[in-house]
Every structure is written in structure tokens, then in C-alpha cells.
Amino acid sequence: QLQLQESGPGLVKPSETLSLTCTVSVGSISSNSDYWGWIRQPPGKGLKWIGSINYSGSTYYNPSLNSRVTISVDTSKNQFSLKLSSVTAADTAVYHCARHRRTRFSDINWFDPWGQGTLVTVSS
């Protein structure tokens, strides 16, 4: 069964860049045409999609974060990564990675499965 695991620093200083990696196991990131996404969840709040990428590097980004977000993929390592620049306290959240299912009708649809998530705190 496909598994995803996030990794990266749990503490980032304001104005710096948040960097996280998602490692996919028990399956290949390039075995099909699905996308791979990042979603975040501020403490005690709901879910917000950040962006998604496929194995060839095509991306979709949430326009509310677009100017600060870069998502990349490394198929040789079966990983995809998130960079979020110029962070503030408002970027403190649990960051999840997930497979973003593609269908013949649309590139990006529902998310399944999800990684456990990693808490990133923005603080000096």
C-alpha cells in the first residue's frame, strides 16, 4: 500500500524559507499520471491546498500562495519537495503530503493517501 512520509525542519525563522520533502514508498512516484500534493493545516484549523506536481514536473499552485511556493520532484529518489519563502507566523501549520488523484476528466481531484504530517513552527 502506497505510503508517504514528510521530513524537514520543525522550526523556521521568520522571513526564511521553509523546506520539506515527501518520500513515497511501496510505490513509484512516476508509475502513473497522478499528481503529488501539499496541504497544510494551521493548529486547530482546517485544511488548505498548497500545490501539486506530477512526475514530469507540471505544477498547479494555490494562487493565494503562488508567489512564495515552489514544488519540485526527484523521481530518482521517489520524492517531491516544497519550498515556501518569506515565511511568517501565519505559515505555522502541520504540512501534509498526499497523492493527488488524476482522472481522465481532470488532472487534480481527491487526495489519497496522505502522509502523517509534520508540524512546522515559524518563530525567532
Next chain:
Amino acid sequence: EIVMTLSPATLSESPGARATLSCRASQSVSTNLAWYQQRPGQAPRLLIYGASTRATGIPARFSGRGSGTEFTLTISSLQSEDFAVYYCQQYNNWLPAFGGGTQVEIK
């Protein structure tokens, strides 16, 4: 941007009871809607996609219905493991959006 609204914010029910959660979209999303369950400290789990199709391994007590702007998730008989937070998500356009969540708690 399509805004998703879940109601109620909190649903208090007894084990064995029937629970119905509602999700409303600010504009039509056809049947491009998914439901997720999130237990404390765990990742969200896909329950339903296509408004009414259960994901692999999801028990039959979970059912979804609706189209356009109004959707419901019904849990026919609440089990202890069903007390959790539930989210809906639309994927009708290229900007996926989640509702704020409904907490199902033990009465």
C-alpha cells in the same frame, strides 16, 4: 474561489446513532466532491469521492449523496472509531478547496 461550508460545526451523538453531516458549496461542483475523516493526531483518510463512491476499505455504514451545491455524509450507526473530524473537499475546478470541518463527538 469556491467556498465550502460544513454544518454543524459540532455534532454530539451517542454510539449506535445515525449521524448526518452537511456540506454546501458556494457554486455548483457537480458531483466532484470528496469526504475525509481525521482522527486526533492522524492524517486525513479518504472516505468518499465522486460524492457517493466509497473509497477502498471504507465500511458500508458511510454513505454520501448530493450534487450541485448540497451534499450529505451519513454514518448509519456510529462506532467508537467514528468520533472524529470530517471534511468535505470540492475538486470541480483546478483550485481544490476544503470545508472547515465537522467535529463528531460522543454525547
